[in-house]
Amino acid sequence: MYKLTIFSPATIANVSCAFDIMGFSLEGIGDEITFKKSKDPGVKIKMLNHTELSEIPSRNVAGVVAKAMLEVVNPSYGIEIELLKGIKPGSGIGSSAASAAGAAYGMNLILDKPFKTNELVEFAMLGEELASGVKHADNVAPALMGGITLVRNHHPLDLISLPVPEGLSVSVLHPLIEVETKKARKLLKEEVLLTDAVTQWGNIAGLISGLFLSDFDLIGRSMQDVIVEPVRSILIPLFDTIKKTALNSGAIGCGISGSGPSVFAFSNGSETGKKVSETMAEVYKNSGVEYKIYTSGINKDGVKILGVI
Numbered sequence: 001m002y003k004l005t006i007f008s009p010a011t012i013a014n015v016s017c018a019f020d021i022m023g024f025s026l027e028g029i030g031d032e033i034t035f036k037k038s039k040d041p042g043v044k045i046k047m048l049n050h051t052e053l054s055e056i057p058s059r060n061v062a063g064v065v066a067k068a069m070l071e072v073v074n075p076s077y078g079i080e081i082e083l084l085k086g087i088k089p090g091s092g093i094g095s096s097a098a099s100a101a102g103a104a105y106g107m108n109l110i111l112d113k114p115f116k117t118n119e120l121v122e123f124a125m126l127g128e129e130l131a132s133g134v135k136h137a138d139n140v141a142p143a144l145m146g147g148i149t150l151v152r153n154h155h156p157l158d159l160i161s162l163p164v165p166e167g168l169s170v171s172v173l174h175p176l177i178e179v180e181t182k183k184a185r186k187l188l189k190e191e192v193l194l195t196d197a198v199t200q201w202g203n204i205a206g207l208i209s210g211l212f213l214s215d216f217d218l219i220g221r222s223m224q225d226v227i228v229e230p231v232r233s234i235l236i237p238l239f240d241t242i243k244k245t246a247l248n249s250g251a252i253g254c255g256i257s258g259s260g261p262s263v264f265a266f267s268n269g270s271e272t273g274k275k276v277s278e279t280m281a282e283v284y285k286n287s288g289v290e291y292k293i294y295t296s297g298i299n300k301d302g303v304k305i306l307g308v309i
């Protein structure tokens, strides 16, 4: 293999109540990354768009991942990486994770598969650390593994693939403002009330049970975050109105996508999903906030190969 191009999907972390421990992968939105073997040792990065992102490997989320992998395998190898971003940085749908997970997956293939999935997630978490200051796996794990992933434990990593109920549809409303994950994390309190913790872990257990039982009502009523959403929602224009609108137009649940500013909703069936996306967008249409909307199923495959030479 001399050259390889992959697609690495957008992801939604937290899934409302499950802060830092759950995420899922979206269809159709993501980064395209090309890896080419080179005679010059080390990693080179070229940004094909979003040139505001650094091309210095140690300051680029794909670069840090690729460098770390090359150091383990053989530092005298050379790899050139071209990154075409399909996700705006700071959108809340896993922009840094798509590049980091894609780098881990593509490097592993071009280096003849020396690493297992959990090791790829560990490498990809280095990209998240650069972007957000914390090695969280709730975007990179579902980007690599596809579907809905539970991160039962980060150290050591314990990843569980959860079932994806047939017909679960995702609506995403992305206001075109940037929220840096690093800043959105700094807003959070270090301590939580025991009563809030009890509510939260009840909801997480309910959400997971709902996924196993394909019980949309249980999934929906479990999507309540009493710890993170009340703090972070102030960063999102008209969040409360969007959430009310989504639920009134048929969504089973609605919450912040990752660290925001995107908002996501789950619906039963793609028809309802499309309607929910459109009614959520109406809120911004009438208030002048620029936005993008997506309606997607849950991507069961995660990162995929687009071409190999």
Ligand code: HSE
Pocket (backbone or CB within 6 Å): 013, 014, 019, 020, 021, 092, 094, 136, 138, 139, 181, 184, 185, 257, 258, 259
């Ligand atoms: N769990 C992370 C956070 C996800 O909420 O900070 C960032 O996309």
